[in-house]
Amino acid sequence: MAPLINKVAKYIPNRRKRKLHIGLFGYSRDIDGISLPRAIKFTAALYSIGLPPELLGLNALSEREVAFVKESYVNFEGDLNASLRYFNKKSLVFLPSLKLKNIPVKDYYVDEGHLKITNDIIEALTTNKPDHINEFALRAANIRRFLG
Numbered sequence: 001m002a003p004l005i006n007k008v009a010k011y012i013p014n015r016r017k018r019k020l021h022i023g024l025f026g027y028s029r030d031i032d033g034i035s036l037p038r039a040i041k042f043t044a045a046l047y048s049i050g051l052p053p054e055l056l057g058l059n060a061l062s063e064r065e066v067a068f069v070k071e072s073y074v075n076f077e078g079d080l081n082a083s084l085r086y087f088n089k090k091s092l093v094f095l096p097s098l099k100l101k102n103i104p105v106k107d108y109y110v111d112e113g114h115l116k117i118t119n120d121i122i123e124a125l126t127t128n129k130p131d132h133i134n135e136f137a138l139r140a141a142n143i144r145r146f147l148g
Helices: 002-009 039-048 063-072 076-084 089-094 112-126 130-144
Strands: none
Touching: 002 039, 002 112, 039 130, 063 076, 089 112, 112 130
């Protein structure tokens, strides 16, 4: 997923100028030559293609583990439902091995405006015509009311 996230993240605007960290106060976001962007750009990139990061890893949980999470995390279903409004099934073209199972929310509302914009971003990425991804990502963030 790192190449996809990095490809989209370069079109996400910076929230602010950052001071470079040197020494003990910095931290690395790369391992074995795979580098990822900071948290906001990471989540914004995923939301921009219609893949809320909250969905990642759910497929690895058993039904018993999902039940444990639901018991331990009181608003799990509510938070998941809120993120699913920005889910675009077409985003799975980038992750064909991702099987969405164990999603305890069966009925959820999809924001049609966000869906249309993420369709535009997915098309721009799959046709290698990224000219307007920055604009699309900002429009999608405006609908969500958060960048990432």
